[in-house]
Amino acid sequence: MAIRLFNTYSRALEEFRPLDPARREVKMYTCGPTVYSYAHIGNFRAYLFEDLLQRHLESRGFTVRRVMNITDVDDKTIRGSRDAGVPLAEFTAQFKKAFFDDLETLRIKRADSFPEATDPREIAKMIEMIGTLMERGLAYQAEDKSVYFRINKFPEYGKLAHLNLDELRSTGRVKSDEYDKEHIGDFALWKAWDEADGPVKWQSPWGDGRPGWHIECSAMATQLLGDQLDIHCGGVDNIFPHHEAEIAQTEGCTGKKFVRYWLHCAHLMVDCQKMAKSLGNFYTLPDVIAKGYTGREVRYALMRVHYRAPLNFTWEGMEESRVALARIGDWVRRLEENAKKENVQRPTPNAQRPMEEAPGFHDALDDDLNISGALGVLFETIRETNRRMDVGEMDSSEAKAWLEWWKRVDQVLAISGEDAGLPAEIAALAEARVQARLAKDWRKSDELRDELAARGWEARDTKDGQKLTRRGGA
Ligand code: AMP
Ligand code: ZN
Numbered sequence: 001m002a003i004r005l006f007n008t009y010s011r012a013l014e015e016f017r018p019l020d021p022a023r024r025e026v027k028m029y030t031c032g033p034t035v036y037s038y039a040h041i042g043n044f045r046a047y048l049f050e051d052l053l054q055r056h057l058e059s060r061g062f063t064v065r066r067v068m069n070i071t072d073v074d075d076k077t078i079r080g081s082r083d084a085g086v087p088l089a090e091f092t093a094q095f096k097k098a099f100f101d102d103l104e105t106l107r108i109k110r111a112d113s114f115p116e117a118t119d120p121r122e123i124a125k126m127i128e129m130i131g132t133l134m135e136r137g138l139a140y141q142a143e144d145k146s147v148y149f150r151i152n153k154f155p156e157y158g159k160l161a162h163l164n165l166d167e168l169r170s171t172g173r174v175k176s177d178e179y180d181k182e183h184i185g186d187f188a189l190w191k192a193w194d195e196a197d198g199p200v201k202w203q204s205p206w207g208d209g210r211p212g213w214h215i216e217c218s219a220m221a222t223q224l225l226g227d228q229l230d231i232h233c234g235g236v237d238n239i240f241p242h243h244e245a246e247i248a249q250t251e252g253c254t255g256k257k258f259v260r261y262w263l264h265c266a267h268l269m270v271d272c273q274k275m276a277k278s279l280g281n282f283y284t285l286p287d288v289i290a291k292g293y294t295g296r297e298v299r300y301a302l303m304r305v306h307y308r309a310p311l312n313f314t315w316e317g318m319e320e321s322r323v324a325l326a327r328i329g330d331w332v333r334r335l336e337e338n339a340k341k342e343n344v345q346r347p348t349p350n351a352q353r354p355m356e357e358a359p360g361f362h363d364a365l366d367d368d369l370n371i372s373g374a375l376g377v378l379f380e381t382i383r384e385t386n387r388r389m390d391v392g393e394m395d396s397s398e399a400k401a402w403l404e405w406w407k408r409v410d411q412v413l414a415i416s417g418e419d420a421g422l423p424a425e426i427a428a429l430a431e432a433r434v435q436a437r438l439a440k441d442w443r444k445s446d447e448l449r450d451e452l453a454a455r456g457w458e459a460r461d462t463k464d465g466q467k468l469t470r471r472g473g474a
Contacts, residue, residue, distance in 0.1 A: 003060060003366045005231075006308060008239060008262040009160055013368055018062070018230045019260060025063045028054065029221040029259075031234040031242070032068040032114065034213075035095035036076040040282035041302060041313065042268035042275035044106060046235040048299060049265040049307040049369075051108040053233070055412045056365045068111040069220045070096060073118050074213050078200050088200050089118070102285045105295035107414040113224055117216040125219040126211045127204050129253050130189045138252045142180030145192035147206050151185045154248045160262060161240035187245050188212040214245035218253075221246070227254040236264045237274075265307040275313060286457075288318070290468035296415045297321045303413075307369055324379075325415060331382045332406060332416060334389055338399035361409050378409060426457055430468055433459060437466075 003016040018026050030050045033039050047068075054064045071077070072092040081091035103110065115122055130147055133139035138154060141147050151157045151165065158165050165185070193201040193208040201208040211219075221229060227250070234243060243262065250258040267274045270281040288298050301321040305311040360381075364373030385402055388394045394402075410416050433448035449459045452468070460467045 001363055001366050003057070004368055005261050005263060006368050008264050009259075011162070014261065016261065019228055023063075024061055025065060026057055026230045027225040027228075028064055028066045028231040028233070029217070029225060029229050030066060030068045030111070030232075031217060031238055032070050033095070033099050034071040034074055034076060035092040035099065036074075036080045037277065038095060038098050038284045038286075039102060040275055040277065040284055041288060041298065042282060043235075044102065044108075044285065044298075045268040045302045045311065046233070046265050047103070047108050048106065048302050050233045051106075051414075052303055052307070052365075052369060052371065052412065053231070053263065054109055055414065056362070056369060059362060059408065059412050060366070065225065066109075066111040067113050067115065067221060067224045069217055070099075070114055070116045071213060071216060072096070072116050073200060073210055073216075078197055081200075082196070082198060105285060105289070106299045107296065115220040115224060117211065117220070122216070122220055122223060123202050123211065125223045126215045127190075127202075129215060129219055129222075129249060130211075131205065132253045133189065133249065136252065138248075139189055140182070141206050142182075144180045145207050146180075146188050146209070147190035148181055148186040149189055149245065149248060149252075151183055151187075151248065154252055156251065157185075157244065157248050160244045160247055163240065163244075185241075187214060187241060189215050189249070214242055215249055217242070218246050218249040222250060222254070227256050227258070229259045231261045231263060232259040233263045233265070236266055239264055263307075266310045268302065269310050269312045272312070283313070284469070286469055287467075291315075291318075291464075293318050293322070296417075297325060300325055300413075300415050304371060304375060306371055327382065328378075328416070331386060332403070334386070335399045335403050335406070338389060338394055339396050339403055341396050341399075362412075365412065374412075381405075426452065426455060426468070429455075430457075430459065430466065434466055437461075 004013045005016050006012070007014045018024065028050075030047070033043060050066075050068075054066055057064050073088065077088060077092055081088040084091055117123075130139060133149065134141075134147070137150070139147055139149050189212050190204055190206055191209050191212060192206070193210070197210065200210060202210060221232070232243065232246075239262075247258050269275060273279060273281060275282045285295070285298060289295065297318060298321075301313075301317055302311070304321065304324075360377035361374045364370045364377055367373065381402075385394065389399075406416075429448055429452050433445055433452070436442075436444040436448060452459050458469050460469070
């Protein structure tokens, strides 16, 4: 069966066909984190949806070449490093590390590369692209010395977001820092250096400065994957202006269609509002883990709702995920026990044999990653096979076949087995501190708090008990 995906560009479900169908290779670019603070679980909803997509494509025989960028220079990172009084690279390093730790905890497959915007090779590519846009009249340097993209010269601008250019047009005053622009919607390709940037600057034909966020992605995507991509993903908030700008810049340089399928996931919400740093309504992964949940429980909780439907984050939802995973775990253990048994039971004539492709499960995912349908198939299978085990209808070879079926399903879900959870040494210190407090050994409790702090974890005592947060987090 063909895979169908909802393309934001056409606003329609389309059959997925990669640029090079013979090689079955998929070039996929996913916008990564801006490393000015710790990622929250809303960000990870986006990365988990991309992980599900990659794993499903692989289960259907595609080879996925994925790139995820790291935005390690922009207004927020510069401001953060200045406020912290440390160099930009040092400031962002801590958040890069935390990001990779979190990816591992959530079992998100590593991309083939994680290019960083400040890499000299990437900066060179950005400058080269801006130069091409200047030559073609698609960019101009304004009086403020910054270089802007001229959206009026790119008739396709607005097609992805389905926006009318006139809607963007300024009707009244524009902010003074945008006064030099020809059109309110023109966006910065190169931002001229100013004092607030401190030592953060690169040389360019247009003077010292730094790249705009949008050109970073165009450059890193084409540098590593070529001029044309099969799939480009992100959260819905990336559609405009970020992805719209990526199209304009890249196609403005190459003259070729940049992306075949644009996929965007809906937001993770809290009380009907987007989970966001700016709203202060967010949890980091360590926040949730400190409440006693495991990485795979969070993974399941964030993945179980269709990627285009908003998902409300609640602690009840976390409990439901825990129950679901326990149910799956019990079922797998039961199958394993049955598989070990001698073949004494005789299968009844209507014995169900799982088929090679985990039918139903993968078929549901073919339909624009219909995860609810796929999980429905899984739980129906669990119910039915449990019933057969209850009445002794399943022999060991059938149990083995179901375990094989589950293995294929879990290559996509990646939710079985043990959890790494908190790093073992941190978990041990945290547990020792809980014991010390129970024994009212306050000195020991304080020592353990210091030891945790030395390893980058903050222990706080709340009415719900000890809460662990990675320092600098929520
Ligand atoms: P940022 O670090 O803000 O550039 O965001 C990284 C990724 O997370 C982007 O793809 C965003 O669209 C996505 N994102 C941010 N907030 C949420 C949210 N509440 N739910 C889902 N995705 C989000
Ligand atoms: Zn991007």
